[in-house]
Amino acid sequence: MSPKELQPREKWALVLMAIMLIGFSWYMYSWLSKDSGTRRGTTDLKKIERQRDMFLADLGQYQAIRGPVEETDKNIERTPADYDLDGALIEMANSLGIKIKSVKEQEGAGTDYYTEFYVDVDMKQVHLDELVSLLEKVEAAPAFLRVSRLSVKRRFSDDRTLDVTVRVTAYGGKSEESP
Numbered sequence: 001m002s003p004k005e006l007q008p009r010e011k012w013a014l015v016l017m018a019i020m021l022i023g024f025s026w027y028m029y030s031w032l033s034k035d036s037g038t039r040r041g042t043t044d045l046k047k048i049e050r051q052r053d054m055f056l057a058d059l060g061q062y063q064a065i066r067g068p069v070e071e072t073d074k075n076i077e078r079t080p081a082d083y084d085l086d087g088a089l090i091e092m093a094n095s096l097g098i099k100i101k102s103v104k105e106q107e108g109a110g111t112d113y114y115t116e117f118y119v120d121v122d123m124k125q126v127h128l129d130e131l132v133s134l135l136e137k138v139e140a141a142p143a144f145l146r147v148s149r150l151s152v153k154r155r156f157s158d159d160r161t162l163d164v165t166v167r168v169t170a171y172g173g174k175s176e177e178s179p
Helices: 010-030 034-078 087-094 128-139
Strands: 099-107 114-126 145-154 162-173
Touching: 034 145, 034 162, 087 099, 087 114, 087 128, 087 162, 114 128, 128 145, 128 162
Parallel strands: none
Antiparallel strands: 099 114, 114 162, 145 162
16 A cells, blocks of 8 residues: 555554654653663662761761660669668768768759759768768769769868768659659
8 A cells, every 4th residue: 555545534643653653762762861861870879878878877876875875774773763862871971970061952954864863962070081981882872873063172170181062963764754
């Protein structure tokens, strides 16, 4: 069959099919061309490599702080919920024969994860050996305690003794409050 024998409607259909075939070929060539595919693949690969590097850096930071955080959490769990810090410090000082002038208990800041409270103890005429023994007892206490402030002044009337002000801070876990 020759093109001359075709009806006008059939000729238009052939022309339209040819145009569609050319358009589809051009679209497939541009979509599958090595140049655009390589650029897109390279961009995606670089993005994935950047994400991997960021993940590995974050993982390294997490692993570096995980140990100290777990140790701190265990220490915080050591402090009983009803721990009497001022009573414990008075008992420690009395067992060593240290004279306490005043004791002031106060609530610290704390966070969402732990509670904090501290006691300021003012002691007079303390020997250096007694002070060291008291600090050792604080360190060996069953609760998570820390000496956060220590002020030592030498007495002029008796240079063998000291006036000491110490702040001992206790850290404990947050108790879950009922709504």
